[in-house]
Amino acid sequence: MKNILVTENVTKSFEGLVAVNNASITVKENTFTMLIGPNGSGKTTLVNCCTGILRPTSGRVLFNEKDITGWKPHKIYEVGFVRSFQIPLPFIGLTVLDNVLGAMRNPGESPLKAPSRKAWVGQDEENMEKAMDILAKVGLEKSWHLPSSSLGAAQLKLLEVAKGLSSGAKLIALDEPIGGVDPASAHEILSHVANLKKEGLTFLVIEHRIDIAAPFADYVYAMDVGNIISEGPPRQVLTDPKVIEVYLGKGVEACSE
Amino acid sequence: MTTETGIKSSLKEFITRKEVPVIVIVLALLTYLFASRGVPIILTIFIDFAVFAIITMSLNLETGYAGVPQFGRVAAVIAGAFAVGAIPGRILAWFMDLPYGLEYASDAVNFRIVPEINALLASSWLLSIGFLLFSLIIAAISGALIGWIISRPAIRLKEAYLGISLLAFGDFLMWVGHNWSGMVGGSVPIYVPDPFRIFAVDRFTVIVLVIFVAAFMVFIYMNRLARSPFGRSMRMIRDNDISAAAAGIDVVKVRTQSLVIGSAVAAIAGGLYVIYTGTCTAFGFQKLTWTFWPWAFMMLGGIGSTLGVLLGVFLLTILRTMIVIFRHQWFGFLLNIGIDPLWLEFTLLGAVIIGVILFMPHGLVPEKVEPMLPKSRVNKIIESRRLAKGE
Numbered sequence: 059m060k061n062i063l064v065t066e067n068v069t070k071s072f073e074g075l076v077a078v079n080n081a082s083i084t085v086k087e088n089t090f091t092m093l094i095g096p097n098g099s100g101k102t103t104l105v106n107c108c109t110g111i112l113r114p115t116s117g118r119v120l121f122n123e124k125d126i127t128g129w130k131p132h133k134i135y136e137v138g139f140v141r142s143f144q145i146p147l148p149f150i151g152l153t154v155l156d157n158v159l160g161a162m163r164n165p166g167e168s169p170l171k172a173p174s175r176k177a178w179v180g181q182d183e184e185n186m187e188k189a190m191d192i193l194a195k196v197g198l199e200k201s202w203h204l205p206s207s208s209l210g211a212a213q214l215k216l217l218e219v220a221k222g223l224s225s226g227a228k229l230i231a232l233d234e235p236i237g238g239v240d241p242a243s244a245h246e247i248l249s250h251v252a253n254l255k256k257e258g259l260t261f262l263v264i265e266h267r268i269d270i271a272a273p274f275a276d277y278v279y280a281m282d283v284g285n286i287i288s289e290g291p292p293r294q295v296l297t298d299p300k301v302i303e304v305y306l307g308k309g310v311e312a313c314s315e
Numbered sequence: 316m317t318t319e320t321g322i323k324s325s326l327k328e329f330i331t332r333k334e335v336p337v338i339v340i341v342l343a344l345l346t347y348l349f350a351s352r353g354v355p356i357i358l359t360i361f362i363d364f365a366v367f368a369i370i371t372m373s374l375n376l377e378t379g380y381a382g383v384p385q386f387g388r389v390a391a392v393i394a395g396a397f398a399v400g401a402i403p404g405r406i407l408a409w410f411m412d413l414p415y416g417l418e419y420a421s422d423a424v425n426f427r428i429v430p431e432i433n434a435l436l437a438s439s440w441l442l443s444i445g446f447l448l449f450s451l452i453i454a455a456i457s458g459a460l461i462g463w464i465i466s467r468p469a470i471r472l473k474e475a476y477l478g479i480s481l482l483a484f485g486d487f488l489m490w491v492g493h494n495w496s497g498m499v500g501g502s503v504p505i506y507v508p509d510p511f512r513i514f515a516v517d518r519f520t521v522i523v524l525v526i527f528v529a530a531f532m533v534f535i536y537m538n539r540l541a542r543s544p545f546g547r548s549m550r551m552i553r554d555n556d557i558s559a560a561a562a563g564i565d566v567v568k569v570r571t572q573s574l575v576i577g578s579a580v581a582a583i584a585g586g587l588y589v590i591y592t593g594t595c596t597a598f599g600f601q602k603l604t605w606t607f608w609p610w611a612f613m614m615l616g617g618i619g620s621t622l623g624v625l626l627g628v629f630l631l632t633i634l635r636t637m638i639v640i641f642r643h644q645w646f647g648f649l650l651n652i653g654i655d656p657l658w659l660e661f662t663l664l665g666a667v668i669i670g671v672i673l674f675m676p677h678g679l680v681p682e683k684v685e686p687m688l689p690k691s692r693v694n695k696i697i698e699s700r701r702l703a704k705g706e
Binding site for chain 2: 149186
């Protein structure tokens with residue numbers, strides 16, 4: 059299988075605090091790759107470095123063998139790599155449908171073409187058909203017309219996934235897609251993700267709740283204080299003494315960071 | 316589908332559009348205007364309404380949709396006013412072999428040149444119309460330029476910091492104009508050539524009409540922009556710029572575009588205003604009038620709602636203009652207890668802003684959350700999907 063995302067020795071330090079230290083991970087195409095680790099271990103920072111929200115201090119990020127280190131987020135979006143956020147960030151002044159449409163391109167985004175409806179309505183109708191299909195996939199079909207501010211926590215997470223899907227991305231990084239969601243809904247969200255994986259998408263998922271997410275994962279990376287401490291198939295990583303120590307043995311220290 | 320139902324549905328779509336109630340209101344106002352021809356107070360209120368409607372709609376584009384805290388609206392208005400005050404008159408003076416350099420703006424020369432230019436303008440329809448259009452284009456270009464310049468800090472700064480830097484920039488042009496007498500006369504007002512001179516006694520009524528038409532066109536333009544993919548991008552950035560960037564929106568580009576468009580539109584209002592008053596002076600453009608009043612109009616009407624903004628401008632302009640005109644007649648008694656009625660305008664502004672924040676933070680007509688696509692098309696798609704599923 060092809061490597062879709064490769065980070066080579068990515069390091070990110072904030073004024074001396076090393077948040078990510080020499081992290082090298084590989085995400086293979088059409089897999090569900092999981093990134094686990096206690097709070098403050100640098101998972102989100104690593105994803106931020108990959109998606110252009112942050113610029114890595116050193117190291118390289120390769121997407122489909124193209125060097126995307128330090129690119130702007132909207133450029134990285136264009137090559138087919140999108141992300142969701144840990145805290146869902148819906149566009150609250152837009153409907154659920156427009157939240158999804160916003161991630162699709164349309165000639166009417168140019169202010170020169172926007173005033174003439176003819177220039178963009180056709181494309182927008184096409185996009186809407188696609189968006190409704192995507193909303194159906196994540197189970198939000200009935201809520202298309204609602205303001206996104208009226209959705210619940212689980213629905214907001216699904217909306218984040220839908221926003222990622224709508225771009226036609228090849229790789230979607232989900233930051234804690236089931237954080238703060240009850241187990242039943244969490245399972246539902248991950249089932250949607252698993253179905254989408256069958257359609258050929260690749261997922262890089264940051265997750266705390268290993269118990270629920272592990273059965274879906276193909277490959278797992280474990281992080282602690284900025285370092286990759288273990289990697290492999292889920293069973294192997296979860297039984298790794300180093301991982302167990304991080305989560306249980308030194309749990310009090312890890313939490314206090 | 317037959318053509319008949321097509322016509323019917325398009326007619327229905329037309330009637331339910333927001334433009335229609337506005338057209339009705341405008342027509343009613345204009346009827347009233349012509350019925351009460353020659354009453355200067357009413358003309359003043361009308362012109363104030365139309366000019367501030369344009370400015371507030373432009374502010375609403377930048378603040379209400381794109382989320383830029385535009386506390387420097389006055390900068391773009393001044394850019395338009397100075398451009399119209401300084402450039403078209405000079406060009407005509409150059410053609411007429413009159414002094415057109417720095418001396419054009421000097422108080423000893425200006426009051427002699429401009430009547431000559433006016434006499435020429437009054438002799439030709441073509442020249443008058445050309446002069447007006449050229450003035451507005453010049454105003455829009457200089458406004459767009461100023462918008463582009465002030466959008467540069469908008470790349471790096473956010474929220475309060477951006478607001479403060481825009482606020483500081485707002486007065487910058489006023490002070491340049493005040494101290495550089497070679498441009499628009501510095502502290503002495505210069506005359507602006509009058510393309511409406513040709514209408515003689517009907518001048519004011521025609522100006523009102525022209526400014527109204529301009530305001531109406533801006534209204535349609537803003538409505539179109541707001542309900543388009545461009546409007547969607549702007550709202551995405553307003554709601555969350557990081558998330559918008561992650562959804563593939565070039566945040567810097569969209570912010571710049573909104574500032575350039577908004578500033579160009581506001582500059583047109585500034586240009587129209589100096590053509591109406593016939594004079595241009597730097598101190599005539601204070602941030603109280605040209606930044607904070609538009610903010611109050613927008614807040615009362617509803618941030619992010621073009622129709623609401625018009626309503627806010629309408630209600631408050633009447634109140635404000637009445638106070639400005641009549642403060643000494645009606646509130647002269649305040650002088651006896653040592654309060655200058657001059658402050659009433661400020662008091663009203665503060666009271667409106669506080670009242671709106673406390674009692675209706677979303678304004679009179681809150682922003683509606685609805686799809687950008689026209690409703691009829693959305694319904695068609697939803698209906699066809701339902702049918703496809705049922706089969």
